Amino acid sequence: MEAKERIIELIEAKKQKFIDAADKIWATPETRFAVEKSVQPFYDVLEEEGFSIEKGLANMEHCFVATYGAGKPVIGILAEYDALGNLSQVADLGEPKAEVQGGNGHGCGHNLLGTGALAGAVGIKDYMAENQLNGTIKLFGCPAEESGYGKAFMARDGLFDDVDVALSWHPMDISGAWAVSSLAVYQIYYNFKGVSAHAAAAPEHGRSALDAAELMNIGVQFLREHIIDEGRVHYAFMDVGGESANVVQPTASLYYFIRAPKIEQAHEIYQRVNKIAQGAALMTETELEMVFDSACYNYLPNHAVTRVMQENLEQYGSLDLTKEDQAYAKRYYDTLPEPTKESLVARAKAMDPDLSEEEAERLGTLPVSEQIQPLAFSEATSGSTDVGDVSWVCPTAQVFLGCEPQGTPPHSWQWVANGKSSVAHKGLLAAGKVIATTAYDLFTKPELVEQAKKEHKQTVGSKGYQSAIPAEVVPR
Numbered sequence: 077m078e079a080k081e082r083i084i085e086l087i088e089a090k091k092q093k094f095i096d097a098a099d100k101i102w103a104t105p106e107t108r109f110a111v112e113k114s115v116q117p118f119y120d121v122l123e124e125e126g127f128s129i130e131k132g133l134a135n136m137e138h139c140f141v142a143t144y145g146a147g148k149p150v151i152g153i154l155a156e157y158d159a160l161g162n163l164s165q166v167a168d169l170g171e172p173k174a175e176v177q178g179g180n181g182h183g184c185g186h187n188l189l190g191t192g193a194l195a196g197a198v199g200i201k202d203y204m205a206e207n208q209l210n211g212t213i214k215l216f217g218c219p220a221e222e223s224g225y226g227k228a229f230m231a232r233d234g235l236f237d238d239v240d241v242a243l244s245w246h247p248m249d250i251s252g253a254w255a256v257s258s259l260a261v262y263q264i265y266y267n268f269k270g271v272s273a274h275a276a277a278a279p280e281h282g283r284s285a286l287d288a289a290e291l292m293n294i295g296v297q298f299l300r301e302h303i304i305d306e307g308r309v310h311y312a313f314m315d316v317g318g319e320s321a322n323v324v325q326p327t328a329s330l331y332y333f334i335r336a337p338k339i340e341q342a343h344e345i346y347q348r349v350n351k352i353a354q355g356a357a358l359m360t361e362t363e364l365e366m367v368f369d370s371a372c373y374n375y376l377p378n379h380a381v382t383r384v385m386q387e388n389l390e391q392y393g394s395l396d397l398t399k400e401d402q403a404y405a406k407r408y409y410d411t412l413p414e415p416t417k418e419s420l421v422a423r424a425k426a427m428d429p430d431l432s433e434e435e436a437e438r439l440g441t442l443p444v445s446e447q448i449q450p451l452a453f454s455e456a457t458s459g460s461t462d463v464g465d466v467s468w469v470c471p472t473a474q475v476f477l478g479c480e481p482q483g484t485p486p487h488s489w490q491w492v493a494n495g496k497s498s499v500a501h502k503g504l505l506a507a508g509k510v511i512a513t514t515a516y517d518l519f520t521k522p523e524l525v526e527q528a529k530k531e532h533k534q535t536v537g538s539k540g541y542q543s544a545i546p547a548e549v550v551p552r
Contacts, residue, residue, distance in 0.1 A: 105159030170407030185247030195508025252449030282324025479503020
C-alpha cells in the first residue's frame with residue numbers, strides 16, 4: 077500500500093474521535109481568548125494520542141503547542157477554535173433562529189478548522205510511529221483568530237521560530253488552495269470621557285463623550301476618500317454613554333478595525349485615524365484614551381508548498397457527497413438571493429471554461445460545490461487572518477474545503493446551522509487528509525523544504541518579521 081493511502085486509512089480509523097471533538101466545540105462557542113471549554117477536546121485527544129503538550133503560552137491561558145517526534149524538519153499545523161459573538165443559531169435549521177439569544181456561534185467554522193488540523197496531526201503522527209519516520213510535528217492551538225489575533229502574539233513571542241513549514245486550512249463554500257494574500261489589520265479601542273450634566277437644565281456644564289465619538293466617526297467617513305482604494309475601516313460602538321437622552325453622556329467607546337494590503341499601509345491609516353480621534357476630543361473638550369488591542373500582517377502564500385497542497389487536495393480532498401448531503405444543504409442554498417445564485421453558475425463556468433452550459437448550470441446550482449478551483453497565484457487580498465504573521469516567520473500554505481453551503485458567506489447563520497452536519501464532518505476529515513499527506517511530502521522530500529525556505533527568504537526580504545503589536549500590549 078502506498079504511504080498516502082495508509083495515512084488516509086489511519087485518519088478514517090479515528091474519524092469519530094475528530095467528529096465528536098468538532099461537535100463538542102460547536103456546542104460551547106467561545107470568543108477571543110476566553111476559550112476554556114473549546115480547547116478541552118484538543119487536550120483530551122492529544123493526551124490520548126501521545127503528544128506532549130505545553131499550555132498557557134504567549135500570555136494566553138488557552139494557547140498550546142502539542143509535539144510529537146524529534147529532529148528536522150519541524151512541520152507546524154495551525155488549529156483555531158474561537159467563535160463569533162451574536163451568531164447563535166439552531167443547528168440544521170433552514171432559517172435564522174438563535175439557540176441562545178445574543179449568544180455566540182461558529183459562523184466561521186472554526187470548530188471544523190481546529191479539528192481538521194487535529195485530524196491531520198494525528199494522521200501523520202500515526203504514520204510516523206508505524207514507519208519510524210524522522211521529524212517533528214507540532215500542532216499549535218491558537219485562540220482569538222476572529223478578534224485579538226492569538227497567532228500574532230505567538231509569533232511575537234517566537235513560538236514559530238523553529239518551524240520549517242506551517243500548514244493550515246479553512247472551511248469555505250468551494251475548495252481550492254489559498255493562493256492570494258490578506259489584508260493587514262490594526263485593532264484599537266478609542267475611549268472618550270466627558271462630564272455628565274442635565275441635557276436641558278444645564279447643558280453648558282456637560283462635555284459629551286458621545287459627541288466626541290460621533291465626530292470621530294464623521295471624520296473617518298471623510299478620511300475614506302483619501303486613503304488607498306484597498307483600505308478598509310470598520311467600527312463598532314462599545315459604549316454609547318447610557319440610555320437617558322436627557323443626560324449629557326459622560327462616556328463613549330469605539331472599537332476600530334483598520335485594514336490595508338500591507339502592514340505599513342495599515343499603520344499609516346491607523347496614525348491618521350488617531351489624529352481624527354484626538355481632534356474629536358479637542359472639539360468636545362473630552363479626554364481620549366487609545367487602547368491598542370492587536371494587529372496582524374498580510375498573508376504570504378508560499379508557492380512551493382501551496383502547489384503540493386493543491387495536488388494533495390485534488391487527490392485526497394473529495395468530500396464524497398451523497399444525494400442526502402446535497403438535499404440537506406438545499407435548505408441553506410434556497411435562502412440565497414437570485415443574483416447570488418446566478419453568480420455561482422458564472423463562477424462554475426469561469427473555473428472551467430470548457431464546461432458546457434448545462435454542466436455549468438448543474439455545478440453552479442448544487443447546494444454544496446463539487447469543484448476545486450484551479451491554482452492561480454494573485455496579488456489580490458481577501459479578509460484578514462493572523463495566519464499572516466505565521467507566514468512572515470516561516471513558509472506557510474493552506475487550503476480551503478467546500479464544506480459550507482455554496483454561495484453562503486462566512487460569518488453567517490447558515491454556516492453555524494451547517495456546523496454539525498455530515499457535510500461539515502466530511503470537510504474536516506478531507507482537510508485532515510490533505511494536511512497529513514502534505515506533511516508526509518515535507519518529511520520525505522528535503523528538497524521541497526529547502527525550496528520553500530529559499531522562496532520565503534526572498535519574499536520576506538532583509539527586513540524580516542517585526543511584530544506590529546507593541547511590546548507592552550498583552551492579550552486581553
